[in-house]
Amino acid sequence: MKVIDHYKKLGRDAIEVIEKSMANDDLDLLSSNHAFLHDFAIWLDVLKDRPESSILKNAIKEYQLALLSNNQGMYQQAFMGLRFFLERTFVAILFSANEIELNLWKIGERDTYWNEIASMDKDNKQIQGIFSQKFCKAFFPELKNELNHFFTITTKVYRECSEYVHGNKSVIDKIPEKLEYSKELFYEWNVKADIIKRVILFAFCLRYLNQLKPDEIKQISVTISEEFKSLPQITEKIKI
């Protein structure tokens, strides 16, 4: 078999998996995760003039590819992409508050670490990064009681995705050896994506909501009104 034929066959296999994925009787989660592309685009539009917007653009591209990977049975890649999407979006949000670091990173003078994005300082037991008291006080002080909660969810979902990237054997064993459909993983990925959608929207609100102009708030409100109806601190702000 020629190289060309080899990859053509793999392509046909992938399409077969997509058929199976799409034959699933419950595609609500997939649809809502797909719809998030649209919601994210609304935020991107509102934030288009900010220096960190290029990172966000790159992140959402990766999310689309992760969705595709999951649909065509490349589960490990799908989880990797999903984690990358979370991490990249958070890098953008974190650096949005520090243009020096942002520029150094853009020119390759600096790396990023998950620990600076969201971690617990071992000594003083304070949260570092986006969910820190400092970040919150600067941008959206009313959310201070939610920080711990969202920090915990974020670190858990990040770790759960990581398990598919370099996790223990029991998780890796779930991944099929060849390109084939797994109902369990298809669903699992979508559940994680749904959670990541929520924490990203929360982080967007935490960072930007208080600084948006009324018409911008109007624009993004559709992306969060349903999601955060249980958080009066946020619903208050979008009541115009």
Place this chain on the structure above:
Amino acid sequence: MSDLLFRTEDIPNEDILDLFVETNQDRDVIEKLKSVSPIILVGSRGVGKSFLMKVAEEELNKTFISEKVLPVYLTFNKSSLLHSSDKSQFSNWMLSLICSKVIRQLRRKGLLANLPHSINVLSGGEYSEDNLKIEEVAKLYEDSWKNPSNKIATTSIPTVDDFKDAIQEICEDLGIKRINLLIDEAAHIFRPEQQRQFFTLFRDLRSPYISCNAAVYPGVTSYGDIFQYTQDATFININRDIFSDSYIDRMREIVEKQTDADSNLLTEISRNRNNFEILAYASSGNPRFLLKSISRTAKLSSTQLNETIREFYKVELLAEHSNLSEKYPGQTGLIDWGRQFVENIILPEIQKKNISYLQGDKQTSCFIWVHKDVPQTVKESLRLLEYTGIIQEHGKGIKATNAEIGTRFLINLGCVFSQESTPSSTSLPIARNITSKRMTEFGMNNPYFKDLVDKIPDFKENDMNEILTKELAKSIDVLDLSEWIKETLKGINILTVKDILTTTEANLKTAYYVGDKRARLVKTAATTSVYEYLNG
């Protein structure tokens, strides 16, 4: 979601501090436990007594090098297995257990290399690195339920004064300031004789080198002749303040800290905030109630919530109370009356009042007040309700109508909510508007008491021997274990309560998918639940 850890005993010591969600109230209790003065923690099952003791132990361990206070945590939960005709047996058993725990702790701290002279008194004669005689005696007692006719030699057990001298010597020789005893499940709720012996020992152990702390259930009140309630210990009731502003957030943190609470569950909690708030209020400050009800409400949907409130608080909690009478047939009258009192009188009355309060835009209630001079049997019956967690003491010496004095009790909010047809829609207004000023009062000669007083004029103590044999023969289904653990046990032919006590970790490992760590977990979880079951 997999299993949440319902019990402190299932949590490895090194994880205790990570799982700890501290409130000001907790900090206060822990500081007191670590201090010199004797403390007795009182609380129903699952409110966090063991947890606070373990935290105190860990903190003292961490500061041992600088502070030189040696914590020794031990539990008397195995006391339910003790029965012999020997009157001083329980007292000896307690002392021998304390001794062996002290020795173990010294050894673990690396303080036993130079074998101080005093160790000989403590270890009951010859000191040997491999086997301590006193441990053997303690073990012999523990095993006495298997063969009640065997005589056990107790001559090697030192008296309380020998014990105190030995502790003083150890402290002086090893440069230890004092030994802090943390005694969990200190006395059996249904065995007043054990309670008397325990409190007597608690009093006798007083010394500059020992500080004694204990955790007991609310019903444990037979102090004996020596122990003085007001002078010999500070009693701390550790019910959480469910009306504090941070209550809901703290309860949410307790769930978050569980390693098995994954991001799915936490996101549902985040999305369905009100439903979580209802479950947190329903638990009335009892973390175990909360974790159990959350684990069956994984979606946090209103449908699931209503189902959980009904199943857990209306059916199971009350059934658990009734089940006490199966184990303690002697108390059936008290147990049954207590349940009826709650189910037929208190709950409907509170519901009726709350409906009218809310209509009139007034504050709501979940409290009753009981006159201090009600018949003794009524008090006993209320204590049993406290033990199960259906009611909580919320204040002694409270004035009510006509300046009469009595005790205020909080009725478990889950039980209050379970009266509602759809708790998801009507419970929050009740919970958020509660005031302790509104109480349903029960005076000295309330007509509802007559039934009970006619039937049981006096409170009687139980005969344990017969009960124990019966209990040990029961199926493991009676135990509070996850289905997975039960199935695992049954798979290797462990069918009765007694089987669990006699099996080994090695035997457990023959089960499918059970390795070293799992075997330890299963054995610990299973034995703990056996003791807890036997203890009440």
